[in-house]
Amino acid sequence: xxxxxxxxxxxxxxxxxxxxxxxxxxxxxxxxxxxxxxxxxxxxxxxxxxxxxxxxxxxxxxxxxxxxxxxxxxxxxxxxxxxxxxxxxxxxxxxxxxxxxxxxxxxxxxxxxxxxxxxxxxxxxxxxxxxxxxxxxxxxxxxxxxxxxxxxxxxxxxxxxxxxxxxxxxxxxxxxxxxxxxxxxxxxxxxxxxxxxxxxxxxxxxxxxxxxxxxxxxxxxxxxxxxxxxxxxxxxxxxxxxxxxxxxxxxxxxxxxxxxxxxxxxxxxxxxxxxxxxxxxxxxxxxxxxxxxxxxxxxxxxxxxxxxxxxxxxxxxxxxxxxxxxxxxxxxxx
Ligand SMILES: [Ca+2]
Numbered sequence: 001x002x003x004x005x006x007x008x009x010x011x012x013x014x015x016x017x018x019x020x021x022x023x024x025x026x027x028x029x030x031x032x033x034x035x036x037x038x039x040x041x042x043x044x045x046x047x048x049x050x051x052x053x054x055x056x057x058x059x060x061x062x063x064x065x066x067x068x069x070x071x072x073x074x075x076x077x078x079x080x081x082x083x084x085x086x087x088x089x090x091x092x093x094x095x096x097x098x099x100x101x102x103x104x105x106x107x108x109x110x111x112x113x114x115x116x117x118x119x120x121x122x123x124x125x126x127x128x129x130x131x132x133x134x135x136x137x138x139x140x141x142x143x144x145x146x147x148x149x150x151x152x153x154x155x156x157x158x159x160x161x162x163x164x165x166x167x168x169x170x171x172x173x174x175x176x177x178x179x180x181x182x183x184x185x186x187x188x189x190x191x192x193x194x195x196x197x198x199x200x201x202x203x204x205x206x207x208x209x210x211x212x213x214x215x216x217x218x219x220x221x222x223x224x225x226x227x228x229x230x231x232x233x234x235x236x237x238x239x240x241x242x243x244x245x246x247x248x249x250x251x252x253x254x255x256x257x258x259x260x261x262x263x264x265x266x267x268x269x270x271x272x273x274x275x276x277x278x279x280x281x282x283x284x285x286x287x288x289x290x291x292x293x294x295x296x297x298x299x300x301x302x303x304x305x306x307x308x309x310x311x312x313x314x315x316x317x318x319x320x321x322x323x324x325x326x327x328x329x330x331x332x333x334x
Contacts, residue, residue: 044302045249045250046250046308046310047251047307047308048250048251049250049251051252051261052261053170053263053265054261055168055170055263056263056264056327058325058326058327058328060171060175060230060323060325060326061323061324061325063146063222063223063233063234064146064147064222064238064241064322065146065155065321065322066143066146067132067143067145068144069147070131073157073158073162076161077157077161079157079158079161081150081151082150082151082153082154082314082316083104083129083130083131083150083154083316084102084130086100086101087100087101087102099125102127102130103126103127103136104126104129104130104149105123105124105125105126105129105315105316105317106126106129106317106318107122107123107207107317107318108122108123108124109207111208114207114208116299121207123317129149129316130149130316131147131148131149131150131154131316134219135218135318142221144221145219145221146222146238146239146321147322148219148316148321149318150316150320150322151314151316152242152286152314153313153314154316155321155322156244158324159322159324162324164324164326165244165324165325165326165327166243166244166322166324166325167244167325168245168264168265169243169245169266169267169289170245170264170265171243171264171325172243172289172290173289173305175232175325176228176232176289176305177228177229177305178229178230178232179229179230180228180229184304185198185303185304185305186198186199186236186304186305187226187236197215197225198236199225199236199237199238199291199303200214200216200219200220200224200293201236201293201295201303202293203296204296205296206294206296206298206299206300207296207299216293217293218318219239219318219319220238220293224238225237235290235305236290236303236305237290237293237303238292239321240289240290240309240320240321241288241321241322241323242286242288243287243288244266245266245267246269246270246271246284246285247267247285248267249271267287270284283312283314284313285310285311285312286313287308287309288309288310288320289307289309290307291303291304292319293319294319
């Protein structure tokens with residue numbers, strides 16, 4: 001994982017720290033609970049077991065980092081994202097040389113139902129796709145939308161420059177719950193209370209029928225849907241968000257007990273079972289949270305605080321972004 005070293009190099013250049021507004025004072029020493037909503041049949045194995053942890057207070061960006069904010073970082077540092085760099089053929093034995101060019105994964109809506117077991121039916125590696133052109137060359141990156149096509153390293157580099165950090169999974173999930181203990185969604189137990197859409201997800205049959213009941217295909221401007229109880233926008237849907245924790249197929253069993261909740265847990269060691277990356281090598285996966293505009297109940301009901309997924313650290317896609325936190329002393333001039 002190269003983000004700490006990269007972060008240091010960015011910091012040493014003494015660029016001014018640009019900090020976006022951070023709201024949401026999370027009370028100190030709070031206990032959160034994971035409740036995967038099993039009573040409603042909403043439960044994926046990787047969310048188990050339900051357990052409690054304690055997290056200290058922190059400040060969190062009120063919305064995912066936007067394209068405009070990422071643009072300021074790149075303008076100040078000259079930073080080049082993973083998707084903008086050439087690929088090393090040694091790391092991709094047997095790969096089509098035509099695909100070893102800078103690019104990223106772009107979602108392609110299909111014309112009809114496809115085999116949902118094969119993600120290649122709707123994901124395409126598009127040369128030239130990057131944070132400026134999330135849909136590929138010629139596509140635009142709208143300034144108030146979450147930045148996408150950023151790998152884990154790219155998120156860490158921004159956070160270091162901004163004088164912030166990426167949240168742990170526990171911190172992210174606590175913040176997403178907005179004070180609602182054990183609710184299925186970040187706003188309660190009902191997906192669309194009173195018929196009101198609360199987040200940018202996918203309605204219809206994935207990946208071919210997007211009914212657009214929420215008004216958006218693809219990403220939406222940050223803040224387009226109601227904030228949660230902590231004043232945080234887009235903790236659900238729109239884009240998945242990187243956290244700093246390595247992915248494990250389930251939560252630690254030892255944490256399932258009723259006492260002695262671990263304090264500020266973090267997964268600092270990669271688990272076995274990463275993504276193959278060359279002979280004898282694996283790419284570790286980090287936890288991503290929140291779900292995205294591509295999450296549909298028919299395929300991926302993961303727009304819930306408890307839901308989680310592992311993503312290879314070098315992956316950049318059009319539905320994955322991040323936001324930052326500040327631990328300790330609240331920021332004075334955010
Ligand atoms: Ca949508």
